[in-house]
């Protein structure tokens with residue numbers, strides 16, 4: 164059976180805007196209001212971050228939102244409680260993103276079943292090795308209609324990109340440059356050689372570019388090279404501005420969609 | 424039962440390489456090359472030469488007569504404190520820096536807790552003319568100030584880790600983030616038997632020189648290669664891994680790993696991972712980990728910066744799980760008492776980390792004829808401020 168993520172890519176292959184935020188930030192119960200507001204503003208897909216105490220692949224912004232979210236009391240059971248019933252309110256594709264340890268403690272199978280019950284479509288766990296996923300968890304994910312999304316980077320060898328593509332069934336997450344989230348190198352989407360190289364490989368999955376996309380210009384550049392882009396740190400910063408959630412989300416999404 | 428890493432990088436159910444894709448090419452390059460490079464005759468020649476002439480190996484195996492009398496057993500101290508830079512850490516940094524050079528890397532990063540690994544890394548980088556950046560928790564920068572000064576003197580850049588508990592765990596996070604952002608020219612010298620495979624195995628092999636020497640030294644002194652006990656402190660577990668290595672498959676040698684209990688196991692301020700941890704993933708390795716029910720890493724505590732870590736190397740998790748090693752834990756106060764005792768009985772001021780191993784001697788049940796080898800992992804120069812304050816010696 165197709166999930167919402169897979170259906171999205173059948174319907175639309177260009178200019179997809181995906182937004183990441185950390186569940187439980189800025190306030191514990193903002194999760195559902197943020198999802199609904201993002202959908203109202205025309206975002207095509209949402210990644211909900213499950214905060215972790217030691218987020219190795221994240222830059223300062225998401226480290227900070229994770230720390231606050233944990234302090235606010237966010238946990239996986241709490242997140243599931245908040246998301247229960249979300250499918251009566253929206254059909255936007257939802258991806259959960261986090262680190263392996265909290266999911267492992269919850270129980271991978273139990274986690275996947277719960278995701279299916281709620282209507283989650285995809286999972287990103289950057290520190291779950293591809294080989295272990297294939298050997299131990301792939302069947303469980305597929306049985307629960309969950310797409311496991313993997314990252315590739317400018318340094319990922321071609322053969323491994325093909326392997327990742329073959330085990331993916333939604334999209335390939337192209338990390339824009341060697342960096343943690345937020346784009347510490349300020350290189351944004353400069354590495355055209357890499358984007359073109361991956362494009363020329365003719366992968367079966369569409370690619371979405373993330374890390375360091377922060378304004379309409381970098382979003383437009385990313386869309387030139389791939390089916391769309393993911394914005395995380397820049398959105399989290401926007402949530403911290405003065406003003407209501409609604410205002411902040413509206414003006415941020417508008418600023419991204421405007422032609423540069 | 425095997426205590427060696429298998430080809431997937433596991434010791435029993437512990438180990439592996441749980442890393443984000445950004446680190447995969449570098450870790451994979453290392454995995455494919457480390458054994459081959461370490462076996463090359465030119466590599467070994469260069470390494471052994473440096474260990475002998477630069478580090479000062481072999482380190483003595485010293486019969487501690489007065490300490491032995493006090494505990495009514497035969498205690499030998501393996502004097503890793505007499506290495507250049509003052510701890511066992513340099514055995515590993517000399518090895519890894521040679522490896523990094525062979526892999527063509529020009530920029531070296533490291534994490535450090537007590538600062539001993541940072542100093543040992545800064546030292547070999549000065550020796551090789553390589554750029555060196557050391558990540559250190561903000562709290563550790565304060566409590567191990569002499570080592571910060573040494574690193575700066577050696578030309579390293581010391582970067583404060585200000586997240587989380589601001590100690591070793593957080594310094595390691597920052598080092599990993601640096602490596603993610605600098606994948607081409609940078610090599611990460613991990614300081615203990617932690618991290619993704621192949622690091623635990625590689626670091627254990629570089630530290631294995633400790634037990635290699637103990638074997639022939641004990642043969643010379645006692646006419647036997649095998650002691651009854653080997654005792655070592657465990658932070659991540661590198662000095663213990665080195666002291667245990669050649670005895671892992673000799674069941675009659677009892678291995679004792681000593682963790683830091685901080686203010687006490689049940690105080691909420693502790694770093695005794697084997698008691699307080701359960702299986703989890705930290706810094707790329709599946710191992711025992713102090714964590715909440717929800718899988719968030721717990722902030723550990725110990726007076727000793729080198730033992731103040733919420734995990735333990737996967738080899739040690741396996742030694743604990745398989746009961747091959749006996750795990751003990753020692754509080755801040757017990758360790759401090761052991762510092763004073765060794766200082767006054769033998770004229771040796773130990774590091775706080777090593778003092779944890781000393782404080783466990785009376786618990787292991789050694790008989791008068793038993794031979795106990797205690798790995799004295801480092802010297803106490805870096806801890807003098809703590810000692811002066813705690814022992815109230817300032818005014819005297």
Ligand SMILES: Cc1ncc(COP(=O)(O)O)c(C=O)c1O
Nearest residue numbers: 539658659660661662729776801
């Ligand atoms: C003297 C000394 N001993 C022991 C340790 C703990 O590390 P490990 O458990 O890897 O030997 C340290 C770490 O900083 C140290 O400086």
